[in-house]
Amino acid sequence: MKTKAFIMATLVCSSFVFMSCDDDDDKFTPESIVTKAFDTKYPDAQRVSWENEAGYVKAEFYTGSYEAEAWFDPQGNWMLTETDLPYNALPQTVKNSFEASLYAKWKIDDVDMLERPDAGTIYVLDVENGEQDADLHYTEGGILIKEVTDGNGDNEHRPSVTPSAIKELISEMYPGATILEIDTETKGTEVDILHENIHKEVWMDTQNKWLYTEWEIRSSQVPDIVMTAFKASAYASYQIDDIHVIQKAEGLSYEFELEQGDRDITILFNEEGILVSPTH
Structure with a gap:
């Protein structure tokens, strides 16, 4: 009986301690x-x-x-x-x-x-x-x-500090741009910006050095030399899903995401309309 009474008393005291801790959390006041x-x-x-x-x-x-x-x-x-x-x-x-x-x-x-x-x-x-x-x-x-x-986001939005190097680079390369979101991964950082009312994805390496920038365009915005090359290529009969501009230090390229039946393919043209790389 004494043992049971001791256990009950211990549980009650423990509960009181935990309740006290919760009360302390509820009463937290910052500086x-x-x-x-x-x-x-x-x-x-x-x-x-x-x-x-x-x-x-x-x-x-x-x-x-x-x-x-x-x-x-x-x-x-x-x-x-x-x-x-x-x-x-x-x-x-x-x-x-x-x-x-x-x-x-x-x-x-x-x-x-x-x-x-x-x-x-x-x-x-x-x-x-x-x-x-x-x-x-x-x-x-x-x-x-x-x-x-499909659950790849944690649904938890937390504060983040934008490194000054990223702010300076965005300001220099894309004057007037608004930084929307920053996503840091093991391979580098993706910065979503709004520049001249265009959503652009700016990619940095782990040292916050610029790698490339990518944004989506319509078919009507593709330079004539590139669209002419596409229409003359072996992929002209494919349906165009998306077209992206990829900006790198060496210049611009145009990425076409295509499909035909069950087949998907991505092809890349440089600024001169030369087919650089089809990727199956």
């Missing part, structure tokens, strides 16, 4: 430099709660009827805000783009608006169709810049 920065940015915020996460301070709150999260660094610098939106609150340009896409009949699970300093606003639609799911990233203008399919 005043952070709360002042938050109050300045969101003076009408309601139901604010705070927590530490991944080295940042995160405020969960309501702005109007929308639930939001704002991330700050310990010095009070705003890093990211994620706002949960209803579909009807999206810009009309985004809705038009989605409703004209292949995903139009998919079920919309969630809509988030992502705002970052020195970056364009991004709208992320989490959609599903049976066991398939995708995250669709749109600009304010309705340009689809990224499709993350």
Whole structure:
């Protein structure tokens, strides 16, 4: 009996300790430099709660009827805000783009608006169709810049710091461009930008040195010399799926993604209209 009583007492005490820890987390208050920065940015915020996460301070709150999260660094610098939106609150340009896409009949699970300093606003639609799911990233203008399919995205949006080398390179190569998103991988970094209202993917190596830039164009935008070469090639009867411009230090090239029946092929022309490499 004494043993049972001791075990019960231990469990009760342990529960009390864990509850106390939870209470402490619930009562977390960041430094005043952070709360002042938050109050300045969101003076009408309601139901604010705070927590530490991944080295940042995160405020969960309501702005109007929308639930939001704002991330700050310990010095009070705003890093990211994620706002949960209803579909009807999206810009009309985004809705038009989605409703004209292949995903139009998919079920919309969630809509988030992502705002970052020195970056364009991004709208992320989490959609599903049976066991398939995708995250669709749109600009304010309705340009689809990224499709993350079948659980390949973690659905967790975190702050990121853009290296000064990347900022300087983008500013020098593409004056007036807006950085939309940055995705760092083991092989390098992909920077999505909006330049002259064109979505471009800028690729860097692991040292943030420029490798190449790629963007999609219509058939009517392909230089005559290149389109003439395509029509005279052995692939002229193939259906064109997509055409991309690839910009490298040595110049431009034009990549055609083609299909014919069950066969897919990618071919590449240089600026002079010379077929460089068909890739099966």
